[in-house]
Amino acid sequence: MQTVKLAAIPAAFSSSCFMFRPVTKTLGLISRRNHSQKPPFRLLARAFSAPALQTIDTTDNKGGVAVKPQWKAAIDFKWIRDNKEAVSANIRNRNSNANLELVLELYEKMLNVQKEVDRLREERNAVANKMKGKLEPSERQKLIEEGKNLKEGLVTLEEDLVKLTDELQQEAQCIPNMTHPDVPVGGEDCSIIRKTVGNPSVFNFPVKDHFQLGKALDIFDFDAAAEVSGSKFYYLKNEAVMLEMGLINWTLSEVIKRGFTPLTTPEIVRSSVVEKCGFQPRGANTQVYSIEGADQCLIGTAEIPVGGIHMDSILSESLLPLKYAAFSHCFRTEAGAAGTATRGLYRVHQFSKLEMFVFCQPEESDSYHEELIRIEEDLYSSLGLHFKLLLFLAEL
Amino acid sequence: MQTVKLAAIPAAFSSSCFMFRPVTKTLGLISRRNHSQKPPFRLLARAFSAPALQTIDTTDNKGGVAVKPQWKAAIDFKWIRDNKEAVSANIRNRNSNANLELVLELYEKMLNVQKEVDRLREERNAVANKMKGKLEPSERQKLIEEGKNLKEGLVTLEEDLVKLTDELQQEAQCIPNMTHPDVPVGGEDCSIIRKTVGNPSVFNFPVKDHFQLGKALDIFDFDAAAEVSGSKFYYLKNEAVMLEMGLINWTLSEVIKRGFTPLTTPEIVRSSVVEKCGFQPRGANTQVYSIEGTDQCLIGTAEIPVGGIHMDSILSESLLPLKYAAFSHCFRTEAGAAGTATRGLYRVHQFSKLEMFIFCQPEESDSYHEELIRIEEDLYSSLGLHFKTVDMATEDLGAPAYRKFDVEAWMPGLGRYGEISSASNCTDYQSRRLGIRYRPSQPSSTNTKKGKGPTRFVHTLNATACAIPRMIICLLENYQQEDGSVIIPEPLRPFMGGLERISPKCS
Numbered sequence: 062m063q064t065v066k067l068a069a070i071p072a073a074f075s076s077s078c079f080m081f082r083p084v085t086k087t088l089g090l091i092s093r094r095n096h097s098q099k100p101p102f103r104l105l106a107r108a109f110s111a112p113a114l115q116t117i118d119t120t121d122n123k124g125g126v127a128v129k130p131q132w133k134a135a136i137d138f139k140w141i142r143d144n145k146e147a148v149s150a151n152i153r154n155r156n157s158n159a160n161l162e163l164v165l166e167l168y169e170k171m172l173n174v175q176k177e178v179d180r181l182r183e184e185r186n187a188v189a190n191k192m193k194g195k196l197e198p199s200e201r202q203k204l205i206e207e208g209k210n211l212k213e214g215l216v217t218l219e220e221d222l223v224k225l226t227d228e229l230q231q232e233a234q235c236i237p238n239m240t241h242p243d244v245p246v247g248g249e250d251c252s253i254i255r256k257t258v259g260n261p262s263v264f265n266f267p268v269k270d271h272f273q274l275g276k277a278l279d280i281f282d283f284d285a286a287a288e289v290s291g292s293k294f295y296y297l298k299n300e301a302v303m304l305e306m307g308l309i310n311w312t313l314s315e316v317i318k319r320g321f322t323p324l325t326t327p328e329i330v331r332s333s334v335v336e337k338c339g340f341q342p343r344g345a346n347t348q349v350y351s352i353e354g355a356d357q358c359l360i361g362t363a364e365i366p367v368g369g370i371h372m373d374s375i376l377s378e379s380l381l382p383l384k385y386a387a388f389s390h391c392f393r394t395e396a397g398a399a400g401t402a403t404r405g406l407y408r409v410h411q412f413s414k415l416e417m418f419v420f421c422q423p424e425e426s427d428s429y430h431e432e433l434i435r436i437e438e439d440l441y442s443s444l445g446l447h448f449k450l451l452l453f454l455a456e457l
Numbered sequence: 458m459q460t461v462k463l464a465a466i467p468a469a470f471s472s473s474c475f476m477f478r479p480v481t482k483t484l485g486l487i488s489r490r491n492h493s494q495k496p497p498f499r500l501l502a503r504a505f506s507a508p509a510l511q512t513i514d515t516t517d518n519k520g521g522v523a524v525k526p527q528w529k530a531a532i533d534f535k536w537i538r539d540n541k542e543a544v545s546a547n548i549r550n551r552n553s554n555a556n557l558e559l560v561l562e563l564y565e566k567m568l569n570v571q572k573e574v575d576r577l578r579e580e581r582n583a584v585a586n587k588m589k590g591k592l593e594p595s596e597r598q599k600l601i602e603e604g605k606n607l608k609e610g611l612v613t614l615e616e617d618l619v620k621l622t623d624e625l626q627q628e629a630q631c632i633p634n635m636t637h638p639d640v641p642v643g644g645e646d647c648s649i650i651r652k653t654v655g656n657p658s659v660f661n662f663p664v665k666d667h668f669q670l671g672k673a674l675d676i677f678d679f680d681a682a683a684e685v686s687g688s689k690f691y692y693l694k695n696e697a698v699m700l701e702m703g704l705i706n707w708t709l710s711e712v713i714k715r716g717f718t719p720l721t722t723p724e725i726v727r728s729s730v731v732e733k734c735g736f737q738p739r740g741a742n743t744q745v746y747s748i749e750g751t752d753q754c755l756i757g758t759a760e761i762p763v764g765g766i767h768m769d770s771i772l773s774e775s776l777l778p779l780k781y782a783a784f785s786h787c788f789r790t791e792a793g794a795a796g797t798a799t800r801g802l803y804r805v806h807q808f809s810k811l812e813m814f815i816f817c818q819p820e821e822s823d824s825y826h827e828e829l830i831r832i833e834e835d836l837y838s839s840l841g842l843h844f845k846t847v848d849m850a851t852e853d854l855g856a857p858a859y860r861k862f863d864v865e866a867w868m869p870g871l872g873r874y875g876e877i878s879s880a881s882n883c884t885d886y887q888s889r890r891l892g893i894r895y896r897p898s899q900p901s902s903t904n905t906k907k908g909k910g911p912t913r914f915v916h917t918l919n920a921t922a923c924a925i926p927r928m929i930i931c932l933l934e935n936y937q938q939e940d941g942s943v944i945i946p947e948p949l950r951p952f953m954g955g956l957e958r959i960s961p962k963c964s
Binding site for chain 1: 678681682684685686687690691692693694695697698699701702705706709718719720721722723724725726727730746747748749750753755762765766767768769784786788806807809954
């Protein structure tokens with residue numbers, strides 16, 4: 062695969078300190094509203110965007126200790142400034158806690174300080190050049206003084222620039238992605254049903270849930286798993302193992318036919334990669350398990366290690382689109398979901414999943430989105446399932 | 458499944474405090490000796506038996522803080538005492554750090570204190586009985602005094618008993634399993650080759666190692682994984698994914714035919730279960746990843762969650778033997794193995810494995826051990842691999858293993874034999890810690906009060922059916938063709954959509 066690796070994001074700012082604000086907003090998954098129509102459960106939890114938290118401290122730490130940052134997002138501040146109404150409306154629609162005014166304010170400040178820094182550097186270079194020629198001792202002395210003052214002024218300004226840049230990053234990382242114009246605005250009850258396939262099956266005998274069925278068929282064990290590991294863990298036995306393997310094998314062959322490259326991925330990843338994908342490894346009620354004594358986490362989805370495959374790279378256009386079908390085990394703490402007591406396989410800490418992931422050119426992402434949902438509909442129809450397709454609301 | 462759950466091991470002692478001694482011995486895997494014949498690498502790391510460490514403190518803490526113990530092993534002290542020479546010789550042969558003298562000393566002390574406690578309790582009961590009748594006030598007063606003294610004496614003694622019991626547990630848990638008489642005594646070079654199958658393949662072109670082959674075939678990515686996760690991580694791509702799935706599917710169908718129940722298991726388990734199986738989650742250089750903020754770990758092998766399935770249970774004899782084939786991902790820190798720089802799939806932090814596990818009656822474990830190694834030999838022969846089966850010498854046995862057979866397959870690209878599987882008979886070492894017993898069926902002539910006879914501990918065995926990365930190494934290196942393509946062995950083809958060959962991609 063032809064990729065060019067970049068050393069780091071060529072940011073205009075070279076900073077080394079971040080001030081971190083703790084995650085104050087809970088994961089979107091946790092606060093479930095009650096509706097007359099039972100809301101579907103969300104498979105994927107996404108925290109509201111908040112910057113990487115370096116410590117487990119949850120007090121408001123605005124004026125606190127500066128910690129070495131791990132990474133920077135290449136945010137287009139100019140675009141945000143030039144589209145501030147749209148960005149602001151989007152933030153409102155998504156119920157996000159991002160502070161746009163502050164971002165714009167910091168951006169302006171930073172630009173001004175940058176301008177000043179550039180000006181002072183120019184002057185200092187001019188002074189340095191003047192000193193190359195022949196000068197009277199008194200003139201030379203004056204220039205030396207001037208050079209020294211400029212240098213001191215620069216040092217202070219450069220420190221300010223670093224602080225501003227970091228604060229700007231921190232605030233700007235909270236800004237959520239823009240939204241497709243067709244997405245309904247509002248809460249869960251505003252989602253639109255795009256499509257319905259099939260009908261609920263009709264049974265002429267009393268219907269059992271999967272937990273009852275599985276027990277009678279001797280294909281699960283939740284009790285032993287509760288002893289060995291804790292609640293929401295399980296063993297699959299006998300035909301359930303064949304079912305898992307059959308599902309994976311079949312789905313994989315179906316997506317390979319459609320041009321996806323099969324992959325298996327690491328399930329332990331650096332926590333920075335988790336953050337860059339938009340998850341919160343260290344937020345309160347995080348979905349993410351962390352490894353003790355390491356800056357590593359367990360993945361909650363193969364999306365994370367697949368997104369990371371091309372980290373810090375420039376891909377040649379001819380390679381796109383890149384379509385991967387990644388198989389992995391997924392691990393989720395399901396913190397905060399304890400109240401939603403659903404027995405059985407509905408909400409578990411560990412499960413197998415095959416995930417499709419596409420890297421493409423910007424103009425093509427809408428159509429690849431349509432392709433992906435079509436593939437999913439085809440797969441589930443083939444299995445004879447009855448389902449509905451929802452267009453998601455802006456708040457999630 | 459008919460099992461009766463036990464609340465806890467009905468120990469004679471009810472204690473609640475453990476004094477922990479830190480793990481002073483490094484994992485057997487780490488200290489590798491250099492031999493003229495390149496030593497094969499061990500797949501499974503077992504630390505020398507040492508009790509559970511509650512803190513990460515590594516200073517010698519003999520007189521230190523008492524910490525609440527998590528569990529007790531049902532150790533047969535009487536048997537140890539009655540067979541002390543054999544136990545002592547075994548400890549020496551295995552190069553173990555167990556202190557047998559101390560164990561026996563503590564056991565004697567404990568028995569004496571127990572006797573004294575029983576005696577005082579009897580006396581106290583006698584005094585209590587006397588006080589029930591009609592008595593003179595002065596007599597009653599005397600008895601009350603006596604009762605009080607006895608009570609105080611008892612309290613002190615009972616505290617001593619608890620401390621002794623805990624210390625005894627701690628020391629005794631270090632004693633490794635006994636050893637099969639046929640096992641060679643000594644280090645790696647004393648291991649005996651039981652069987653050799655096939656011959657090293659002959660190539661009429663320069664042989665490549667799996668890392669080179671895989672890169673050219675575009676079926677691995679180690680570089681991206683190093684960025685995303687760190688060294689010793691990898692992505693499998695394209696045909697390597699099909700190869701993993703084919704190997705698992707094929708192996709699973711083969712062992713199901715042989716009576717094994719397929720299972721998938723949790724990969725996060727309580728650390729106490731890890732300890733009960735004979736591993737050291739918190740030792741220095743531990744192989745075990747721990748989850749932050751919990752008392753949980755990632756499994757290094759499905760042996761752990763499978764052993765735990767029947768924790769604290771009494772199984773009916775009719776259920777035995779229980780034979781499981783468990784598929785899981787396995788996670789190992791490989792701490793201390795950093796020096797052994799082998800690139801590629803040889804030593805990695807995460808891999809897929811199908812593991813066979815048997816619970817059986819004690820008299821049958823030797824023959825099930827033979828059955829397990831035979832299954833492994835059949836599987837690897839079917840895939841056309843050249844390998845030798847080795848009876849591992851005493852110093853290379855982990856604490857739980859009574860006997861261990863390793864299969865070492867020829868890896869032409871690496872130019873040596875590499876361990877691809879391991880089959881261990883753990884007899885009752887794990888079951889005494891996990892609390893797994895069975896009730897032998899009673900002959901009709903015996904008529905005990907409730908129709909229940911005494912229970913016995915089961916024996917447990919485990920064996921690798923398929924460890925994916927090492928198998929991929931073997932298949933790639935042995936089946937490589939001059940043009941860099943790799944032939945898929947026949948048995949796997951139906952499980953890989955008929956794929957016959959992995960070919961280089963046009964780039």
